[in-house]
Amino acid sequence: MKAGxxxxxxxxxxxxxxxxxxxxxxxxxxxxxxxxxxxxxxxRGALREDTFRSLPPEIAAGYELEVGDILLARSGATVxxxxxxxxxxxxxxxxxxxxxxxxxxxxxxxxxxxxLQSAPYWGEIQSNLIQATIQNFSAExxxxxxLPVFSLAIQERIASFLDEKTARIDALVAKKQALxxxxxxxxxxxxxxxxxxxxxxxxxxRDSGVDWLGxxxxxxxxxxxxxxxxxxxxxxVPIAAELRKGIERLYPYYGASGxxxxxxxxxxxxxxxxxxxxxxxxxxxxxxxxxxxxxxYWVNNHAHILRPTALSIWFCAAQLAMYPLDPHISGSAQPxxxxxxxxxxxxxxxxxxxxxxxxxxxxxDLAAIDPVIEKCETSVQLLTEFRDALITxxxxxxxxxxx
Numbered sequence: 001m002k003a004g005x006x007x008x009x010x011x012x013x014x015x016x017x018x019x020x021x022x023x024x025x026x027x028x029x030x031x032x033x034x035x036x037x038x039x040x041x042x043x044r045g046a047l048r049e050d051t052f053r054s055l056p057p058e059i060a061a062g063y064e065l066e067v068g069d070i071l072l073a074r075s076g077a078t079v080x081x082x083x084x085x086x087x088x089x090x091x092x093x094x095x096x097x098x099x100x101x102x103x104x105x106x107x108x109x110x111x112x113x114x115x116l117q118s119a120p121y122w123g124e125i126q127s128n129l130i131q132a133t134i135q136n137f138s139a140e141x142x143x144x145x146x147l148p149v150f151s152l153a154i155q156e157r158i159a160s161f162l163d164e165k166t167a168r169i170d171a172l173v174a175k176k177q178a179l180x181x182x183x184x185x186x187x188x189x190x191x192x193x194x195x196x197x198x199x200x201x202x203x204x205x206r207d208s209g210v211d212w213l214g215x216x217x218x219x220x221x222x223x224x225x226x227x228x229x230x231x232x233x234x235x236x237v238p239i240a241a242e243l244r245k246g247i248e249r250l251y252p253y254y255g256a257s258g259x260x261x262x263x264x265x266x267x268x269x270x271x272x273x274x275x276x277x278x279x280x281x282x283x284x285x286x287x288x289x290x291x292x293x294x295x296x297y298w299v300n301n302h303a304h305i306l307r308p309t310a311l312s313i314w315f316c317a318a319q320l321a322m323y324p325l326d327p328h329i330s331g332s333a334q335p336x337x338x339x340x341x342x343x344x345x346x347x348x349x350x351x352x353x354x355x356x357x358x359x360x361x362x363x364x365d366l367a368a369i370d371p372v373i374e375k376c377e378t379s380v381q382l383l384t385e386f387r388d389a390l391i392t393x394x395x396x397x398x399x400x401x402x403x
Contacts, residue, residue, distance in 0.1 A: 023055055055093055069109075080121075157402050222349070274306070
């Protein structure tokens with residue numbers, strides 16, 4: 001059972017919680033201590049292999065990590081993330097946006113780590129963040145967070161239990177995520193093959209003149225996008241305030257990075273294809289890896305609005321979703337896919353009846369793939385929720401067999 005009440009995190013550490021080294025991550029000498037930043041650590045506490053940086057020993061001095069050390073993220077979207085140093089990381093030190101707690105011998109470091117993954121812990125984090133104007137969690141705030149008190153033996157028992165159970169869950173989730181990746185690749189290949197090669201494998205082919213596209217059916221045309229769509233950017237006419245009143249939040253809003261709000265000056269009520277000015281997709285992953293807006297919706301001035309003429313909505317959206325847009329983006333300080341660059345893209349135009357046949361065939365193929373993807377995603381979500389609930393139950397003393 002609990003030894004009684006709870007305890008502040010600072011009393012589990014042998015030294016005051018300490019910020020990391022404010023040093024530039026500009027070295028990659030493998031003989032020096034690895035410089036651990038929040039971006040180097042995966043959500044499951046492993047180190048990424050492709051982000052190695054190191055610090056000279058004289059700069060790393062005082063920031064070295066030891067077995068049992070816990071790292072806490074203090075700023076930005078990662079606030080609250082907690083990790084435990086693993087000896088497999090080798091000699092390592094840590095960066096300034098991390099805070100170190102050095103666990104004393106009276107406590108089990110792994111128990112504390114698991115508590116820092118629990119619902120009560122995250123509740124405290126969110127409660128403190130609500131009071132702040134920016135997402136920042138100081139060492140003092142972390143030091144005053146409370147943990148439940150158990151004997152060392154019970155802490156170790158809970159930690160061992162969670163190590164074993166979460167490892168099994170994580171292995172199962174990894175298998176399902178691998179399957180999801182394979183299904184996603186199959187889904188993309190199904191769309192790409194049909195949209196770029198057609199449905200008849202023996203059809204005569206010709207060079208498209210587009211490097212990344214290769215060959216296409218010989219009877220398909222290739223023209224600049226401006227000859228296949230109407231650009232409606234000019235139709236973004238502000239609506240009078242008195243007409244907007246009371247309707248702003250009735251319809252979705254599309255900006256440069258997707259559905260982001262419900263208020264803007266421009267409204268449309270017919271199907272279009274939207275492409276973000278920064279080249280990052282407004283092309284969602286749903287229909288069929290492309291975005292077709294329909295119904296009433298708002299569009300801001302950071303999205304190109306296209307109404308296909310020589311292409312169906314579906315075929316245009318599917319084609320643009322797979323298009324490599326990066327080479328057509330200009331500007332470095334503020335990259336932008338200009339209207340001229342977008343409308344100059346060479347695209348391929350099958351006969352209308354063939355576009356419909358391709359859409360129908362792809363839709364039928366995806367009808368067999370998408371339910372499997374959905375089922376697998378649901379399974380991953382349920383396993384993740386079970387994992388989180390198991391951690392919370394164990395560290396708060398709700399599993400009787402562990403006490």
